[in-house]
Amino acid sequence: MTSLQQGELWELSRRLIGFNTVSALSNLEAAEYLASYLEESGLTVKVARDKIEDVTKASVIAWAGPAVEGGLIISGHIDVVPFEGQPGWKSDPLELITDGEQLYGRGVTDMKVFLAQAILAAKQQDLSKLRRPLMFILTYDEEVAGQGSQRLVKQLPGILQGFPLPRTALIGEPTNFEIFPAHKGYATFKISVRGQGGHSSAADRGLNAINRMSDVIQIIKETGLELKQQVTSENQRLFPENPSTAFNNGVIQGGLAANMIAETCELTTSMRVAPGDNVEQIIATLRERIEREISQEMRKAAPECGVSVSDAISTPPLNSPVNDPFIEVLARVMGRRSEQGAPYATDGGPFQAIGINSYICGPGLIEQAHQPNESLPVEHFHSGQERLERLIQAWCMQ
Ligand SMILES: [Zn+2]
Incomplete structure (x- = not known):
């Protein structure tokens, strides 16, 4: 000792x-x-x-x-x-x-x-x-x-x-x-896509959840770029390497087999939230765009289909x-x-x-x-x- x-x-x-x-x-x-x-x-x-x-x-x-x-x-x-x-x-x-x-x-x-x-x-x-x-x-x-x-x-x-x-x-x-x-805050949220399955030989007849999720990911990417453009000088000073709120798509899961149209897809995304940015507001904006650009059209094809965005679990900056x-x-x-x-x-x-x-x-x-x-x-x-x-x-x- x-x-x-x-x-x-x-x-x-x-x-x-x-x-x-x-x-x-x-x-x-x-x-x-x-x-x-x-x-x-x-x-x-x-x-x-x-x-x-x-x-x-x-x-x-x-x-x-x-x-x-x-x-x-x-x-x-x-x-x-x-x-x-x-x-x-x-x-x-x-x-x-x-x-x-x-x-x-x-x-x-x-x-x-x-x-x-x-x-x-x-x-x-x-x-x-x-x-x-x-x-x-x-x-x-x-x-x-x-x-x-x-x-x-x-x-x-x-x-x-x-x-x-x-x-x-x-x-x-x-x-x-x-x-x-x-320091920045932190938040996680889940996005679930419900599509319509079927044999992959008739892929255009189903609603492929993985493909729709790729559209969702594009919207997340664009939202991240918009947040980058709104960065304040204070956040530049505090976080010179990464001054804005940033997303990270952490876990994705979807589909059952390569020869089936993917029926479901789920994505868990996290956010490092810069001081001044509001998580609820960012989620609301994402939800609104996803609804308008993706969900509405999916529901027209089949009412049970669409995309849901969960509330965030978060801790403030x-x-x-x-x-x-x-x-x-x-x-x-x-x-x-x-x-x-x-x-x-x-x-x-x-x-x-x-x-x-x-x-x-x-x-x-x-x-x-x-x-x-x-x-x-x-x-x-x-x-x-x-x-x-x-x-x-x-x-x-x-
Ligand atoms: Zn600790």
Whole structure:
């Protein structure tokens, strides 16, 4: 056993990695463990339970300090992405290990070690000396298009019972301690084409669903080009490489055999949504064009045929002010700040929808997240907690 493996940070991280909190499973055991740790550290704690498709999920909300404005939320998600069936793992993903240079395990970077660092950073403080509130919001299902935080933000007023909700949040997703004030949102939706089958020798008599889907894909392509032309200068600055809302056709399935006219075809598409663009509006525009240019004609041939476009499952973009005093304090503690957006969505989008400006900054490299042998540099393991202690002192105790 190395000295690295002897401290409380190692032990708490090891316990958290050991809970299998893959998004599809219940995170209740891990949430309750975190809640009791926070309680023992002197915070007021609430566990907010939800049932998602018959699985119990829970968020943890904890706070300390006087009931005044101007507090700080430290936030992270408890869930992790799957590892079963992911080739390349050299060790048990649920066991925290180290080779002296890196730590390994599912969630070391995204983002259980950060949770451990943040909780212990709070535990080190004399919380009776807080001059502004310190709050923890630990979420579930972040890896499922931020569904947990979107439910939680609606429940927060009831949970806090009048305690002032801080308007500033630090979200410790892996950024190599760089600070990102913004990111795109994310959405997925499904398009289903119902055609009319038959023998491929009489292909012109049927309605080939795959062929109609290719017309749908053309409309998606054209919509993407239109969105590109409307890009704002702010989004140019935030996302110089890909400033507009962009579609990705991710999964397509259709037809039964090469000698049959394809009767059905289904497409699942995702969108990276630039700040300012509205998912519902984009879907409504797509639906309207598809209806006018494809569906109407299909229904004339056979009333049961046509194209349907589902509603989107989405999480909103984030665009926090870059002149906020918090970002100055954060930059002093963490180091580099970026004028650009992060390349992924976080719980910051749903938070900003209720008036919490979120800044993304944490240990670990994003390239390591979601990978087999997910790793975190030992240096980040040590310095993360210390940086968070300084941040809590600078923002909440002075
Ligand atoms: Zn994450």
